[in-house]
Amino acid sequence: MTRGGARRTREGPERRCIATGQSGETVGLIRFVVGPDGTVLPDLAEKLPGRGIWVSARREALDRAVKRSLFARAARAEVTVAPELTDRVTALLIARLIDLIGMARKAGGAVAGFEKVRARLASGPAGALIEAFDGSAQGKAKLRPLAADVPRITALSSAELGLAFARDRVIHAALDAGGLTERVLRDAARLSGLRMDGLGEGSSDHLAGGGPARKE
Numbered sequence: 001m002t003r004g005g006a007r008r009t010r011e012g013p014e015r016r017c018i019a020t021g022q023s024g025e026t027v028g029l030i031r032f033v034v035g036p037d038g039t040v041l042p043d044l045a046e047k048l049p050g051r052g053i054w055v056s057a058r059r060e061a062l063d064r065a066v067k068r069s070l071f072a073r074a075a076r077a078e079v080t081v082a083p084e085l086t087d088r089v090t091a092l093l094i095a096r097l098i099d100l101i102g103m104a105r106k107a108g109g110a111v112a113g114f115e116k117v118r119a120r121l122a123s124g125p126a127g128a129l130i131e132a133f134d135g136s137a138q139g140k141a142k143l144r145p146l147a148a149d150v151p152r153i154t155a156l157s158s159a160e161l162g163l164a165f166a167r168d169r170v171i172h173a174a175l176d177a178g179g180l181t182e183r184v185l186r187d188a189a190r191l192s193g194l195r196m197d198g199l200g201e202g203s204s205d206h207l208a209g210g211g212p213a214r215k216e
């Protein structure tokens with residue numbers, strides 16, 4: 001299982017991070033390309049044309065790539081890099097994750113709320129357990145034993161998770177296996193890497209911060 005809850009289901013192509021020099025599967029990296037105007041663009045869907053430039057999904061790695069002009073070195077050309085690129089990528093990943101979870105909800109593959117999540121976990125293996133990082137630790141402690149080895153996603157706040165379910169706030173949610181869940185897990189792992197570094201949290205499966213705990 002990777003950081004943030006994503007599982008490694010099979011070996012994939014390896015790419016080298018321009019900031020750390022380490023090579024690994026693309027699940028832990030973010031792809032960038034240089035646009036026609038020389039601007040460095042994040043390619044979260046990994047579909048844009050052009051030579052890919054890869055950076056580890058860690059805030060410190062992406063900040064280093066920006067500050068040390070590593071994109072220009074990798075592209076072997078002059079490029080334009082937004083100084084706030086790390087925050088921009090973080091915001092894009094938040095939006096992607098909200099959209100994916102919302103799509104899963106509309107397809108009937110996601111539930112929200114403590115009781116619904118508890119019933120879903122009790123009925124059989126789920127694809128993922130989602131916990132808002134600013135939610136009550138007490139409620140999480142009650143659900144985690146039911147989740148067993150189910151991947152946990154802790155990268156979103158209660159307000160952000162609420163957007164996926166058309167509510168003000170959501171603390172607990174669960175996804176069915178299959179469908180969009182693998183994509184959710186991958187983006188959650190990348191977002192978790194960016195956010196945990198920014199908040200100084202060292203745990204691999206829990207993201208602290210984001211305001212006072214709330215009960216759902």
